[in-house]
Amino acid sequence: MTTLLKHRIAALVGQAAEEAQRQGALPAGPLPEIEVERPQNPEHGDFAVSLPLKLARVARMNPLAIAQRLAPLLPPEEAIAEVKVAAPGFINFTVRQEWLQWQVEAIIKAGEHFGSLARENRERIHIEFVSVNPTGPLHVGHARGAVLGSGLASILAAAGHQVSKEYYINDAGTQMQVFARSLYARYVQALGRSSEMPENGYVGEYVIDLGKELVAEQGDRFAGMGEAEAVEAVREWGLQKMLELIRLDLEAIGVTFDVWFSERSVFESGQYTETMELLRAKGYLAQREGATWFASTMLGEDKDNVLVRSTGEPTYFASDTAYHRGKFLRGFDRCIDIFGADHQGHVPRLKAAMEAVGIDPSRLTVLVNQLVALKQGGDAVRASKRTGNIVTLRELVDEVGPDACRFFFLSRPPESQMEFDLALAKEESADNPVYYVQYAHARIASILRLGQERGLEWSGGDVSLLGDPAELGLIRKMLQLPELVETMAERLEPHHLPRYAQDLATAFHWFYQQCRVVSSEPSERAMTLARLKLVEASRVALARCLELMGMSAPERM
């Protein structure tokens, strides 16, 4: 992969600015970071730099005058055809047509790696998401975090980082215990006897089914034991069942993990004790009211948090602190967590805990995604696991399909409060942007098939014939993908990808409308070969886009 053109332009502008300072045309002093933008108005060229505007104040000069002095000092660059200064102080760059045409070759050559970035500062990045208690099926709200996490992971990997996706299994906490007791009660009931559900138990129907399944699979062997022992045994069985269910549900929406990390192992490995000792040694522990507290107020928090209950049981916060410390001990440079908004209160204390154990909290980024408000027609649907009123992730995927789900959830930034109208989601299927993008891919595949059927060999096609605005526009659009991958990875914002995919599809459809690709006229043979080459490049770009989003790229629809 070569350096992105926008970086080369930034370097050129930097050199020009330094040269201007040497000549005294610009006052000496530190230069701000040079940002290269993509102007939205095509009349402003392909790239734009607003450095003169940013410099105007410190230099006490008219920004337009700065731009006019800078422009002639720019070193030559073969990819750039024209540099223009524009009011109130922009420097605009237009790329050379020959360079654009040659990129078609470069894209085909890059193939499935097109859009990937080579980088020197490759980071080891840990990304944890979903991590739902294994006490029930995933619901729609979880789908958003799941898609976001997996999409972000793909983008970070494409941006050249080493990424590990992890699911943290809360198999040690009180919720798991309540679940086990609920399951035990349903199991006993399935045997025809009476048994009381625990306080705040999991009353969802799936637990009843699970109880029956347990009877069918294991008979009444747990009924003979003492209750405590039976609950323990049933808990293990239930945990495995739920994990399997969760894993399959996630797979259905195209989400997989590299590591499934058990909360219990945090205790068994000694990492929990070690972390607590560390906190104690650093003076962050306080005994009060029979419990052990993390003195987060020492770090500017508005309240302390319980680590060990007066019953002696550690809280979720305690094991999570040890778990997160462990991530960094495993050698990750950065950790990214994706939380639902209902866990946002956990963020400040977790960061404070990292600081307390001697880890720079800025190495931990927590993305909080707002919950999905469900609607059925006009009415709000309340999704809650314990009350049993669930719209499951599985139901959603079955209804809408994994591609549409992924596209939809990826489209919006995490912090947006989105409404999901289930009735609308089904209805929309024909006019969905998802199909629009996939249709473009199918159309491309169809054209390439035709080319093959006609026995055309386009690898030697002459790209210099590609001069139609629609052709050049398509190439321009394709070239934005690597830039986009870079910004999305920097800002941790996957939501630009679906929009880009639509733009790319539009650019292709327009080209298709404007330019006949496969012609039977012998005189147009050279043009046919060149355009087939362009179509192949389009396939590369669009397929990569779909792959990054975790969507299928159909050959036919």
Added chain:
RNA sequence: GCGCUCGUAGCUCAAUUGGAUAGAGCGCAGCCCUGCGGAGGCUGAGGUCGCGGGUUCAAAUCCCGCCGAGCGCACCA
């Protein structure tokens, strides 16, 4: 009450993180097929960027205050 997040076209959402005339999809009104997939292309209408102040060459974006929405504020996770 306090904290976090959000408020942009009729609807669902963008806006290159302070830049040039605020853009897409759906919906609405039109137009385009005797050759490669019409699940397509093109044009148009539609905006007090929640409201009010402030910061500066420049604000949807930053600051302050209101209004409204979601989520938190446990010895749950």
